[in-house]
Amino acid sequence: MKRRNFTKSIFATAALLGLSPLLSYSRAKNSLKILVLGGTNFLGPAVVKAALRSGHEVTLFNRGITNPDLFSDLPLIKGDREQGPAAYAPLKEQHWDAVLDVWPQHSKLVDEATEALQNHTKHYLFVSSVAVYSDFNEPNRAETYSLVPLPEDKSKWQYAEEKAAAEVIVTERFPNSHTILRPGPIKGWRDPAYDLLYWLIKLERGESILAPGDGKDALQFIDVNDVGNFAITAIENTALGAYNCVGPTSKTLSWKSFLESAKQHLDSNSELVWSSQEQLYEQEVYAWSDLPLWAPTTDDYFMEISNAKSLAAGFTYTSLSKTIDDCLAWQKKQANQEIQFGEGEDPVGLERSRELSVIEKIKG
Numbered sequence: 001m002k003r004r005n006f007t008k009s010i011f012a013t014a015a016l017l018g019l020s021p022l023l024s025y026s027r028a029k030n031s032l033k034i035l036v037l038g039g040t041n042f043l044g045p046a047v048v049k050a051a052l053r054s055g056h057e058v059t060l061f062n063r064g065i066t067n068p069d070l071f072s073d074l075p076l077i078k079g080d081r082e083q084g085p086a087a088y089a090p091l092k093e094q095h096w097d098a099v100l101d102v103w104p105q106h107s108k109l110v111d112e113a114t115e116a117l118q119n120h121t122k123h124y125l126f127v128s129s130v131a132v133y134s135d136f137n138e139p140n141r142a143e144t145y146s147l148v149p150l151p152e153d154k155s156k157w158q159y160a161e162e163k164a165a166a167e168v169i170v171t172e173r174f175p176n177s178h179t180i181l182r183p184g185p186i187k188g189w190r191d192p193a194y195d196l197l198y199w200l201i202k203l204e205r206g207e208s209i210l211a212p213g214d215g216k217d218a219l220q221f222i223d224v225n226d227v228g229n230f231a232i233t234a235i236e237n238t239a240l241g242a243y244n245c246v247g248p249t250s251k252t253l254s255w256k257s258f259l260e261s262a263k264q265h266l267d268s269n270s271e272l273v274w275s276s277q278e279q280l281y282e283q284e285v286y287a288w289s290d291l292p293l294w295a296p297t298t299d300d301y302f303m304e305i306s307n308a309k310s311l312a313a314g315f316t317y318t319s320l321s322k323t324i325d326d327c328l329a330w331q332k333k334q335a336n337q338e339i340q341f342g343e344g345e346d347p348v349g350l351e352r353s354r355e356l357s358v359i360e361k362i363k364g
Contacts, residue, residue, distance in 0.1 A: 046228030088116035107165035114173040136300035195292035212294035215256025
């Protein structure tokens with residue numbers, strides 16, 4: 001599977017139901033009035049919790065269907081964005097210091113929201129993706145780099161094009177009062193994807209693991225709480241423009257460092273079997289589809305996006321061990337513990353017998 005296709009599943013993961021305890025926070029002296037579009041799925045709860053921790057006044061706008069018991073003590077204005085512009089009518093009766101738009105994959109929804117709210121908020125924050133860059137042919141892509149071109153035929157648009165188009169809309173509607181966050185793969189609590197979990201679950205099981213190449217390639221993902229916290233930091237500090245949100249650490253993390261650190265943290269006895277990209281491709285083992293999240297630098301530098309601008313603006317990082325624990329804890333709370341990788345209608349990673357066969361051939 002090509003990275004471009006796999007990207008859609010990384011950044012557009014489906015919702016899983018789950019409940020959290022009600023939160024109680026005191027209002028800050030200089031609290032902001034914040035409207036969150038959505039707020040109860042994956043990234044939304046992290047944003048809401050960060051806002052509440054900082055003492056801000058939060059109102060939710062959603063259908064009241066996804067995790068309806070989450071934040072049940074907060075004001076909720078019901079509306080379905082997929083029903084078109086009329087859904088925003090109740091919002092035009094108020095004015096907010098900031099609107100946080102955290103989930104749309106379709107630029108049409110962003111177009112309608114920004115048009116409806118253009119005169120009802122001082123600041124609009126939109127969560128985009130690093131997938132919007134036109135290429136990853138060099139490391140350290142910064143926020144000023146060109147975005148994917150937008151074909152006139154919108155039927156050819158995919159995830160990256162929809163996000164890029166949404167960025168253009170936000171920038172035009174709020175030219176002097178917008179923030180755009182561009183996260184890499186978001187992981188942590190409430191993450192329903194199995195790309196990072198593929199490695200963590202295998203480590204927990206103590207399985208021998210066919211590792212990604214020689215381990216020197218970079219790995220980037222970001223804890224959901226780090227994106228949520230930075231969204232509120234950006235609103236509080238009026239940090240305008242675009243910001244890459246990549247991690248999971250402030251400095252480059254190699255696959256070897258990641259897997260060895262995770263192995264130590266989980267007290268795993270797994271054997272990590274390293275080889276080379278050439279050896280793996282000879283065995284028809286490929287990046288992304290067979291070895292999730294692996295982006296070899298021989299293909300591109302998708303996993304080496306610059307975080308310099310966001311760091312300068314106050315971006316902070318959750319510890320890697322905490323992200324690992326949250327991923328596993330959420331999976332155990334929600335899903336089948338006997339998951340078999342590489343099987344089913346939407347397989348993730350290598351099927352176990354195939355993995356063992358390749359390990360045996362590589363080890364000779």
